Amino acid sequence: MDMQRILLTCRAGFESDLAAEVQQRSLEHGVHGFVRARPDTGFVEFQGHDSDAGNQLLTRMPFSDWVFARQWLGVMAHWPQLDTRDRVTPVARLAGAEPRGFRELWLSFPDTNEGKSLSRLTRKLSRPLRQALAPQLQRPTSPWRLHLFFTSGSELWLGVTPVANGAPWVLGYPRLRMPTSAPSRSTLKLEEAWLQLIPDAGRPEWLQPFQRAVDLGAAPGGWTWQLVQRGLQVIAVDNGPMDPALMASGQVEHRREDAFTFRPRRPVDWLVCDMVEKPARVADLMARWLSRGWCRYAIFNLKLPMKRRWQALQEILPHVRQALDSAGLNHRLAVKQLYHDREEVTVLAAPDWRC
Ligand SMILES: C[S@@+](CC[C@H](N)C(=O)[O-])C[C@H]1O[C@@H](n2cnc3c(N)ncnc32)[C@H](O)[C@@H]1O
Incomplete structure (x- = not known):
């Protein structure tokens, strides 16, 4: 199945x-094409020059490398105006042509107000689609999930x-419940970070x-709470x-100090940091902790x-990488704009887990 586009x-x-990010990464992976993006739609399209450019990206690029992408799909077909009286038959006809079938069926929509209003439609369509596609679905050896993405x-x-190379959650993030x-x-940011970033x-x-951890900029204690749990x-x-109930756990030592001058008496396993600060300053601080061996993760x-968040990251992250390299550390960085993040990204630094 040749796919020229990805979404x-x-x-x-x-x-x-x-x-x-797509423009830069596709070039890095030797896949040429162009990107279409419209503001506030919640998705971006990449159209390759080669007829199998989509397959090339889906197979060459580890999904976990994406910072701003939550989920992706190789596009088999796009209907700008599908006949709303029968949305099932055209899908079944095309999907039926894939000999390996599909592991399962996913229906999704953009994370916009308009997108969310489509959740009722996707629930309604799920059953007739599963019936029509029954012979193609639940093939345990298929490398694909069949993915229908409705934009209206x-x-x-x-x-x-x-x-094996996509987010394991249909919308690209885990649904988490706020612990009372x-x-x-x-x-929830730290809980999601663990699920998204740690293999x-x-x-x-x-x-x-x-294990021992330091939480820089900890108050009132949401991240510390996760560690204590x-x-x-x-x-x-x-x-x-800090939250008094959390302090009553006996697992937390509260230090009223400046995070930029605080030093641990001995190295810890984990450093976590959620300060509202200039990103370059935080990156330098993290590089110092990691390169001096004050923390492992x-x-x-x-x-x-x-604006220009991707470009800003390209300026900041190399400093962290450089500090790690100079210290002879083989740490890897995983970076993600999480569902529970806002104008921020979350970074994991850890000894290289792909070695
Ligand atoms: C977004 S809040 C952290 C929320 C926390 N992660 C939680 O889950 O409850 C940022 C915190 O960083 C602290 N902060 C900012 N600059 C700091 C500094 N230089 N030293 C120590 N704490 C700092 C602020 O006092 C604030 O409590």
Whole structure:
């Protein structure tokens, strides 16, 4: 199945950042084409010059490398005006031509107000589609998920998301429930970061009870709460007050100090940092902690400017990489604009897990 195009979803308002990323990354992977992006649509389209440019990107580029893309699909067909009396037959006809079938069926829509209003339609269509596609679905060896992406009631993109190289959640992020005892909503950022950025196989080893952590800019304690839930001992650095119930856990030491001058007495396993600060300053601080061996793993937020966020990242991240290289560390950086992030991205730095 030749696919010339791919479609990538993102947070609404971040289309130009994703477009800049797609442009650069496709070139880096030797795939030539152009990008179409419209503001506030929640998605971007890449059209390759070669008839299989979409396949090339889907196979050459690890999905986890994307910063601004939440999910992607290789486009098999695009109907700008689908006959709303029968949306099933054209899909079944095209999907039926794929001999390997599909692992499962996904229906999705952009993360915009208009997009969300399509959730009822996708629920309604799910059953008749599953019936019509029954022979093609639930093929456990197929490398594809069949993915229908609706941008209106009559505009449909039909495509595939690789099972082994895409986000494991249809909309590209896990649905998380706000824990009632967590002191702030920011807690969900760290929980999502662990799910999105730490490879599944590595999680039990990387995050263990009795590890030691420092949380820079910790108050009121949403991130510290996540660490405490997993049994870690935490030094919470912030001049602001910490949640009293969290302090009662006995696992938190609160230090009212400046995060930029604080030094741990001995190295810790984890450094986490959610300060509202200039991103270059935070990046330098993280580079210092990692390169001096004060922490093994770090998760931190970089608050980006409102415009040209991709370009801003290209200026900031090389400093961290350079500091790690000069210290002889083989750390890898994973960077993602999370669902629970706003004008920011979240970065994981850890010893290279692909070696
Ligand atoms: C977004 S809040 C952190 C929220 C926290 N992660 C949570 O989940 O509850 C940012 C915090 O960084 C702290 N902060 C900012 N600059 C700081 C500095 N130089 N040293 C220590 N804390 C700082 C602020 O006091 C504030 O409490």
